[in-house]
Amino acid sequence: MSISLDSKTPKGPLAQQWDKHKFDLKLVNPANKRKFKVIVVGTGLAGGSAAATLAELGYDVHAFCFQDSPRRAHSIAAQGGINAAKNYQNDGDSVYRLFYDTIKGGDYRARESNVYRLAQVSTSIIDQCVAQGVPFAREYGGNLSNRSFGGAQVSRTFYARGQTGQQLLLGAYSALSRQIGLGAVKMHYRSEMLDLVMVNGHARGVVTRDLVSGKIETWAADAVVLATGGYGNVFFLSTNAQGSNVTATWRAHKRGALFANPCYTQIHPTCIPVSGDHQSKLTLMSESLRNDGRVWVPKDKADVGKDPRQIPEEKRDYYLERIYPAFGNLVPRDIASRAAKRMCDEGHGVGPGGLGVYLDFADAIKRIGRAAVADRYGNLFEMYQRITDESPYEVPMRIYPAVHYSMGGLWVDYNLMSNLPGLHVIGEANFSDHGANRLGASALMQGLADGYFILPYTIGNYLATSGQKKLTGEEPEFKAAAEDVRKRVSALLSIKGKRSPTSFHKELGKLVWDKCGMARNARGLQEALDRIPSLREEFWGNLNVLGDGDSYNVALEKAGRVADFMEFAELLCRDALEREESCGGHFREEYQSESGEAERNDEKFTYVAAWNYTGDVSKPELIKEPLIFEEVHPSTRSYK
Amino acid sequence: MNLTLKIWRQKDKATPGQFETIEAKDISPDMSFLEMLDVVSEEAQKKGFEPTAFDHDCREGICGMCSLVINGVPHGPEAATTTCQLHMRKFKDGDNIVIEPWRAAAFPVLRDLVVDRSAFDHIQQKGGFVSINTGGTPDGNAIPIAKQEADLAMDAASCIGCGACVAACKNASAMLFVAAKVSQYAHLPQGQAERSRRVLAMVEQHDAEGFGSCTNFGECEAVCPKEISVRVIAEMNRDYLRATLVGTNS
Numbered sequence: 001m002s003i004s005l006d007s008k009t010p011k012g013p014l015a016q017q018w019d020k021h022k023f024d025l026k027l028v029n030p031a032n033k034r035k036f037k038v039i040v041v042g043t044g045l046a047g048g049s050a051a052a053t054l055a056e057l058g059y060d061v062h063a064f065c066f067q068d069s070p071r072r073a074h075s076i077a078a079q080g081g082i083n084a085a086k087n088y089q090n091d092g093d094s095v096y097r098l099f100y101d102t103i104k105g106g107d108y109r110a111r112e113s114n115v116y117r118l119a120q121v122s123t124s125i126i127d128q129c130v131a132q133g134v135p136f137a138r139e140y141g142g143n144l145s146n147r148s149f150g151g152a153q154v155s156r157t158f159y160a161r162g163q164t165g166q167q168l169l170l171g172a173y174s175a176l177s178r179q180i181g182l183g184a185v186k187m188h189y190r191s192e193m194l195d196l197v198m199v200n201g202h203a204r205g206v207v208t209r210d211l212v213s214g215k216i217e218t219w220a221a222d223a224v225v226l227a228t229g230g231y232g233n234v235f236f237l238s239t240n241a242q243g244s245n246v247t248a249t250w251r252a253h254k255r256g257a258l259f260a261n262p263c264y265t266q267i268h269p270t271c272i273p274v275s276g277d278h279q280s281k282l283t284l285m286s287e288s289l290r291n292d293g294r295v296w297v298p299k300d301k302a303d304v305g306k307d308p309r310q311i312p313e314e315k316r317d318y319y320l321e322r323i324y325p326a327f328g329n330l331v332p333r334d335i336a337s338r339a340a341k342r343m344c345d346e347g348h349g350v351g352p353g354g355l356g357v358y359l360d361f362a363d364a365i366k367r368i369g370r371a372a373v374a375d376r377y378g379n380l381f382e383m384y385q386r387i388t389d390e391s392p393y394e395v396p397m398r399i400y401p402a403v404h405y406s407m408g409g410l411w412v413d414y415n416l417m418s419n420l421p422g423l424h425v426i427g428e429a430n431f432s433d434h435g436a437n438r439l440g441a442s443a444l445m446q447g448l449a450d451g452y453f454i455l456p457y458t459i460g461n462y463l464a465t466s467g468q469k470k471l472t473g474e475e476p477e478f479k480a481a482a483e484d485v486r487k488r489v490s491a492l493l494s495i496k497g498k499r500s501p502t503s504f505h506k507e508l509g510k511l512v513w514d515k516c517g518m519a520r521n522a523r524g525l526q527e528a529l530d531r532i533p534s535l536r537e538e539f540w541g542n543l544n545v546l547g548d549g550d551s552y553n554v555a556l557e558k559a560g561r562v563a564d565f566m567e568f569a570e571l572l573c574r575d576a577l578e579r580e581e582s583c584g585g586h587f588r589e590e591y592q593s594e595s596g597e598a599e600r601n602d603e604k605f606t607y608v609a610a611w612n613y614t615g616d617v618s619k620p621e622l623i624k625e626p627l628i629f630e631e632v633h634p635s636t637r638s639y640k
Numbered sequence: 641m642n643l644t645l646k647i648w649r650q651k652d653k654a655t656p657g658q659f660e661t662i663e664a665k666d667i668s669p670d671m672s673f674l675e676m677l678d679v680v681s682e683e684a685q686k687k688g689f690e691p692t693a694f695d696h697d698c699r700e701g702i703c704g705m706c707s708l709v710i711n712g713v714p715h716g717p718e719a720a721t722t723t724c725q726l727h728m729r730k731f732k733d734g735d736n737i738v739i740e741p742w743r744a745a746a747f748p749v750l751r752d753l754v755v756d757r758s759a760f761d762h763i764q765q766k767g768g769f770v771s772i773n774t775g776g777t778p779d780g781n782a783i784p785i786a787k788q789e790a791d792l793a794m795d796a797a798s799c800i801g802c803g804a805c806v807a808a809c810k811n812a813s814a815m816l817f818v819a820a821k822v823s824q825y826a827h828l829p830q831g832q833a834e835r836s837r838r839v840l841a842m843v844e845q846h847d848a849e850g851f852g853s854c855t856n857f858g859e860c861e862a863v864c865p866k867e868i869s870v871r872v873i874a875e876m877n878r879d880y881l882r883a884t885l886v887g888t889n890s
Contacts, residue, residue, distance in 0.1 A: 049774075056773040056774060067703075067705060068758070069761050070761075071761075072698075072703045072704060074698060076698065076703050077700055077703065088781060126780040127777045127778065130777070131778070132770050135794040138785050138790040140786075142784025142786055144780050161794060166798070166800070173764070177761065178765070180761075181765035181766055189761075212750050241703065242698075276668055276671070280672070280699060283700050386701075386725045386727065387727065453775075500682055500686075546685060546688065
């Protein structure tokens, strides 16, 4: 039976859709809200803000995080800023312009209605965060300060030094903490969701494992919200936190939730290059650095090994400024990443293995002085120096692209509900707003938009109309799901093979990066699709997890996550193979212009690819949601 | 380089722990400290030993999860640096390195080098917030905030909640952590309405969690990876005194 997708996009003019939709949504009477229990999995910007807001409204909220505190969620690592269409700089910004930039930045692969709403609520986010005591950067007159970010020609990015994600997350965490203190949210720390429970066709609960005691527990509710972030760690090396994983969304997928556009992965252009095999993660250097830093490589291949300070101006190729004069160093991430790769592929790369380009602040230091540069980027420069032992004040930074963000995720409708009734998905975990490429400073915006201002309205409509009976968590569906989880845990422990979970993760990551990384082609993807099932087979035959399931076991945690990456990787490559065009973060070498720019195929691929699990990981069913552009006319994305 | 590690191993909260000596071979100076532990754990697993458990997540110095006492110093020898950002080039061939968890009654060890820091969350839940709900807030520029005040608030707000301050303090006091939150809000107009109530509630919970008192030694500031100044403790003491004298009505 095939599923037909209804995006539930409201009718009528774009600018009025959200207001009208809010009016049409059914409400839950204030006195009845406490009778509805909502599970929120993940406590980053999206989950933390949603849990707090739902509790403020009166719902009975249970929140889960695998870290030791909600404040650790990886939203905290976002550095540069958050976009909002405030137009405080009087430079021509508007809701419409933010909408337009986001649609264009996403290479015309996002839903217009969702993106317009995102731009609309962006301004409320700033007001909310200021009221919470988030210490945004200020001008001397006391007003909020803005900076520019890639893909935009206006200054609409609000920031708190280089720690914007941290400050926004701590804002959401403070609101969540207040509700926990009031008893309105029950917080479950160090608790990992390992399955979704479906009853009568509705998402009604989760199975979790307490990471300290190993206890497997079931939790029943009236609705489930997943805010579990992205899947970038399928590549092993990424800018994600070590614990970031696909397990929650993948488990939901295997219970029937559609996985949309997994091949849209964002490669961030400014990361610190790899230094050796021991590397466990890649560290991002904020995109904001491109406001003042100039990207270049030596023109002459013979110069790549030289001290960059000895290379004269005329022998440097400031290639972004040369190729894209209108946007220069501030082109969107996908464009900047591919240009860096091209320079390195052509032999102009610098540093170990020739996998790096320079990001140079010498001109900025000359122009505004070292102190002003330190004020803007001091903490980033220090971080860079700690890792590389070089000072960016003295020597140009070396940077290289790295896996950063996943635009793909579980399919959701305009209400942020998946195709499974009751299962809502917010933040990076869903696919909704960024199309094939996310603009800088838009992840924080989307996470908080979903959690503070969209989900709290739309989930009420589901709860008011679902008509499902109350459950206790003792129903056979819960017992069966818990039994599945128990079996899976003991299966991982009983293989007693020779290889560690990390060694499998590294091998899988390298394969996926090589064949489905910054550039992809049909032959390579097919090779990956042939290789992944056999690697998975080896995993289940030769894995070695020491220790037991009834205690704190880091290897067991890791093994479960790697097992899910082993399955997910195949869907990622299949989606990339099926999409025979280049768009945003998805670059197929067969589909490019002579100058190496991405070539979309709007006629055939203006749709969301939503994948349905059929019982066989290698044979998913593709369901298409056509994308209809009524407001913006898809054109070739040009930043020249 | 080759190193000798003495690592604290402990099965769970209830079982006493002990040090275990492990040789770390062929360590690259470009590895981070945690990558060195990854390599050691991988080798140990090949020989049938369970990997050492330690807390870590972002590995870029911001989540506050990593927490090791290295040769007696929380987060190790490099100033203003979390364990995950400490690199092996700070050590030399043949070094002995002693690795312990945070030690404090309020931070019980859960396993090996992992401690329970939920006491910090409990303190936050008592007052580390502005009591407003989502929605209905004024425009972000409605209240001007002087840059210097916003900067002071940000200095305090950069606390990552790692707990190194507690681990360094001979009294296992968490005053730097509490004061950082109190100071952030004290410097912002949004924090004024609950200023007195907040400081009283957070300090009360701090004591209830079993943290010790502050005796102004400043060990906390010396190890703080975000270089939060003990100035915030002075500010908090002033607010606390004021609140005890004039009550919570202002």
